[in-house]
Amino acid sequence: MEFFFRPRGIAVVGATASKGKGGNLIVLNLKKGYFGPVYPVNPGYDEIEGFTCYLSVSDVPDPVDLAIVFVAAHMVPQVIEDCAQRGIPGVMIQSAGFSETGTTGAALQEKIRQTARETGIRLWGPNCMGLVDVPSQWIFSTVTPTIWDTGLTPGNVSLIAQSGMLAGAFLIDLISHGTMGIAKVCSIGNKMDVDENDLLEWLIHDPDTAAIGLYLESLTDCRRFMALCRSTPKPVVILNGGKTAGGAAAAQSHTASLSAGGALVAGAMAQAGVITADGFYQLADFSRTFGMYAHLPPRTGNRVAVLTYTGAAGIVSADIMDRHGLELSQFRDTTLETLQTVFPEWMPPANPVDMWPGIILNGSKKTYETAMQAVCADPAVDAVFIHCFAGGFSLEVDLEKMADTAREAGKPLFCWISGERDRVYRFQKTAQPLGVPVFREIMRAVECMGMLLNRPCPKIETDPETAAEERIRRLTQDPRLAVLASNTGELDELVSKQVLKACGIPVVEEKQVTFFEEAQRAAADFGFPLVVKGMVAGVSHKTESSLVHLGIASDQDLASAVTTLQQTMEGRGRILIQKQVPGKIELVAGFVRDPRLGPCVMCGLGGIFAEALNDTVFGVAPLTLADALAMIDRLKCRPMLDGYRGYDPVDKNALGRILVILGDLGCAYPDIREIDINPLIMHKGDPVAVDGLVVLA
Missing domain, CATH: 3.30.1490.20 (ATP-grasp fold, A domain)
Structure with a gap:
């Protein structure tokens, strides 16, 4: 992939001198930032934007590692063949008109893919906007050159987007609002060859990238994606625009019918430690938060000090924090004593810290700085959330000094800003290089804070891959499971439960x-x-x-x-x-073979409410026990499993082992399409399968 990101020379096939055309925009962007040789290719010109123009790719001199193609779709197959013969290792096809347009375009795309298979040339795209590398100031794209006028702010967040226009428009939006620095933006379009996994693997080793955000409409190889995400400490955030529903087709079990609507993909992402976003700006905010605090280890604590100029905002912050797994810090006596030095005698300080009376007495800078130093010195404070106002009310603050105080204490600082438009914009621009995430909404600020502070620790594999392979091998050799090789379709309940019992699952x-x-x-x-x-x-x-x-x-x-x-x-x-079997809690556990993800395991609230309430989680098999326990902890009904209001606490290890067994069984026997245990009754805390269904191909 190096020739895409560090080419020694670039040919632009379809370059043109016509202003505003894509072939001209590519050349202009290269001229502004790229320092290697640029070779426009178009038989209609002698030169374009000061560069010598060539009749064809075969005429382009060395060095040339990359060709950017922007010609009509029907011309692309010949261009790719010419690039392969010329020995150019990588091509970015930014032309549209392929599989996104229907059968004719799909056939054209397949023809090009076949050339890549035969020649080994790597293809990025088509129907994409290429690459923007902000630290290098390299723009290999048709994105409008006005992007240079907004100021390409370097940062440590890299983005991968399947949508071409989104990549360009979203990049300009983020940069022009001054809230986020960017390392690289990769627009991959139809993913004919180069896909999200190829780019993710490269970005994992990219020294400029500390956090990675992705917008994807499909996952080319979800299992490889999961393996890559689990292999790196770099945070990965995904906005998934296309949900897998194939597993629910012709469903014969609760397990399969509950797998629709992206539940499988969501489970796979959680299993791999990937943070899921629900919108474009949430994707950006999660990514930039991780980028700013890339050095912060997971699970550093969830106790927050709130410094506000208005009591109402402090109350709202506390309410929202509770929903995101955050707590208000209980200040030490020394912290309260320091705060009292800038507070009127009649007002004892508390958390949230309403600083307005202190601001009236001492001014905003002294009050904010004293409060900031006090809470950062308090070992009961894990993070600080400050509320600022720009443009009036004598509420100016020294953000740089407060950022230094937080950094020296090793505590993340988050900021909510409101006020006059231009002053707010300047405040955001100031905060970005200081590494302080600033938000226009309290809810989003708290959401990002909770996401950062409650991020799970990387899982240490207590059950290595070789152990899973050995478990699966033993299942394939178990004579009690011969029924799985000699039958088709649904097995009745009695036979299904005999299979489960033979594998070690407790049955009635x-x-x-x-x-x-x-x-x-x-x-x-x-x-x-x-x-x-x-x-x-x-x-x-x-x-x-x-x-x-x-x-x-x-x-x-x-x-x-x-x-x-x-x-x-x-x-x-x-x-x-x-x-x-008596028991207050009924769960459902099962297995489904998804067309894209392969063997998957499910657990959720069961009985007659399984489909009505849809409290279910999924994982990709084979599972480790740690994977299974993490699945159980993601259930909304988890308080019930912990012994809520007289319920017997569930033996989660026993439940987790059942999920591991279901995954192993599905991996061992490829003809198993579905397994459904519903209900799985918790009898005195121990799981017992009272109904079961195994469906074979």
């Missing part, structure tokens, strides 16, 4: 019966209460089909249930007698 005591007398003998063995179920081929959801009878407490109840089921099934099915 049960017997299959045909007649009432057999049911009586089962009842004598198990004891009441019982559950009586009907098993009919092709019926997965028994409750909805009136095939489940709970709370059977006597022989009379048992006879009635058996008779009713025999009538409902009309002699087509079989009857299952189970010991009724």
Whole structure:
């Protein structure tokens, strides 16, 4: 990839002298910043923007590592062949008119891809806006040259965007508002060859990049993406514009039906430690926060001191902090004593620190600086959130001095700014090189603070890959699982649970019966209460089909249930007698084979509410126990699992091991399409599978 980012010479195929045209904008941008040789290619000109123009790529002299192509789509295949013959290793195709336009364009794109396969040439694009490298002042793009007028502010955040226009427009927006410094912006378009993983791998090793943000509409290879993200301490933030729903097609289990709408991708990102954004500016704000505090280790504490000039903003900040896992610091006595020196006697200081009375007495600079020094010296403070106003009310502050105080104390400083438009803009421009993230909304500031301070520590793999391979190998050799190789389609509940039990998953005591007398003998063995179920081929959801009878407490109840089921099934099915397992918490656990992600595991709130409430999390198999425990901790119902209000605390390790087993089983047997355990009842805190379904291809 080096020839894309550090080319010794660049050919511009489709260069033109016509002002405002893409082929001219590329040359102008290269002229302004790139210091290597530039070779315009167009048979209609002798020179363009002071550069000698060449008839064809084959005429371009050395050195040339990169060709930027901006010609009509139908001309691109020949250009790529010419570049390959010339020995140019990399091509950025910024032309549009390919797979994004329909079948004709897709065929054209495939023809070009075939040339790349045969020749080894690397292709970036098409339908993209190329690369902007701000520290080097290199713009390999058709982005308007007015970007130079806004001031290319170097920073340590790099962005990868699948959308071409978004990359250019968003870059200009971020730079012109003075809130963010940029290292590199990579617009990759249709990802014909070079994809997000190639660029991510390069940026991970890029010394200019400390944090990476991505806007993607699809993941080319999610597993490689996850591996790259887990391999680096650099924070990765993603805004995913396209959700995987293929796993829900023709779903026969709760597990598969709950996998739609991006839940699988969200689970994969969480498993890899990737931060997910919901909008473009949130993506930018998360990324710049990580960039400014790239040196800060994860989980440094969540106690925040709030310094405000208005009590109302302090109250709102505290309310929002609670929703983002942050706490108000409980100041030490020495901190309160220092604050009192700039407060009136009648007002004892507290957190949030309402500094307005102190400002009236001592002025804003002294009050802010005294408060800043006091809270930064307090070991009970992990971060500081200051509220500033620009343009009136005598509220000027020395931001540089406060930033130095926070930096020396090793505590991140966040700022909310309001006031006159021009003064606010200058304040933001001042804050950016100081490494202080400034926000126009309290909510976004607190959101970013919570994201930074509560970022999970990198997982140390307690279960190495070789251990997972050995577990999976043992499953493939287990004779009790031969049924998985000799059947197709749905396995009935009894056989499904026999498979689960053979793998080490606890299952309910049960017997299959045909007649009432057999049911009586089962009842004598198990004891009441019982559950009586009907098993009919092709019926997965028994409750909805009136095939489940709970709370059977006597022989009379048992006879009635058996008779009713025999009538409902009309002699087509079989009857299952189970010991009724008491438990307040019902979960669902399962496996699904996703078309893109492959083997995946799910856990969530189960029973009849599984699809109604949709409290589910996903992970990509095989899992480590640490992965499984992290999945469980992402559930909204987690307080229930911890023993909330009389609930028995759940043995999370036992639950985690079930999730690991489900993933291993799916990896061991490629014909398994779905596994569904619903419900997985927590009996005295221990998980027990009381219903199960295995679906084979």
